[in-house]
Amino acid sequence: MAEFYTEGLVLEREIIGERDEKILIYTQALGKLRTIGRSVKKITSKLSGHLTAGNLVGARIVERNRGGFQIVDALSLGLKPEPNRQLLNLIDFLKRLVPENETDPGLWREIIEALSDQKTDFAYKELLGRLGFGSKFARCDHCHSASVDYFIVGDTMFLCASCLGEFLTFSNHHSLGIQNEVIKI
Numbered sequence: 001m002a003e004f005y006t007e008g009l010v011l012e013r014e015i016i017g018e019r020d021e022k023i024l025i026y027t028q029a030l031g032k033l034r035t036i037g038r039s040v041k042k043i044t045s046k047l048s049g050h051l052t053a054g055n056l057v058g059a060r061i062v063e064r065n066r067g068g069f070q071i072v073d074a075l076s077l078g079l080k081p082e083p084n085r086q087l088l089n090l091i092d093f094l095k096r097l098v099p100e101n102e103t104d105p106g107l108w109r110e111i112i113e114a115l116s117d118q119k120t121d122f123a124y125k126e127l128l129g130r131l132g133f134g135s136k137f138a139r140c141d142h143c144h145s146a147s148v149d150y151f152i153v154g155d156t157m158f159l160c161a162s163c164l165g166e167f168l169t170f171s172n173h174h175s176l177g178i179q180n181e182v183i184k185i
């Protein structure tokens with residue numbers, strides 16, 4: 001059983017059963033991880049309050065012998081910005097597109113900078129390239145224009161500025177949750 005202490009950004013939490021939770025977290029030491037938080041609700045004051053989406057935490061994570069990771073301790077690091085569109089976009093991006101169990105120091109630096117408001121725009125363009133969605137040769141999914149301005153996370157596609165409006169109208173019409181999916185690149 002290996003134990004790690006690492007900083008991480010909580011991406012998502014989901015209650016399972018009576019007391020346990022699934023927590024998706026992007027960590028400095030281990031990359032994106034699916035973890036279990038045991039008895040999280042029972043020890044509310046110790047763990048639960050810290051493990052909210054968008055919160056940066058110092059976490060003690062155990063890799064279990066039978067596989068999987070468990071968060072055994074977590075503490076907020078006080079770098080909690082107000083939940084804004086930019087943070088929601090970032091969380092959505094990390095949830096959907098970043099592979100699990102892959103350490104990426106460059107990405108971690110970007111996350112910390114984005115959280116500490118050191119810059120206003122997350123470098124999605126470079127990041128998309130690193131993840132295999134290079135925008136250099138990308139074309140608008142709709143009109144095939146070579147100038148792409150937006151990346152739609154849920155559909156992993158590029159759009160130009162003039163096609164975005166139509167896409168949003170269509171999405172709203174079909175009541176898709178597009179709110180956090182459009183990234184300006």
Ligand SMILES: [Zn+2]
Nearest residue numbers: 140143160163
């Ligand atoms: Zn277009």
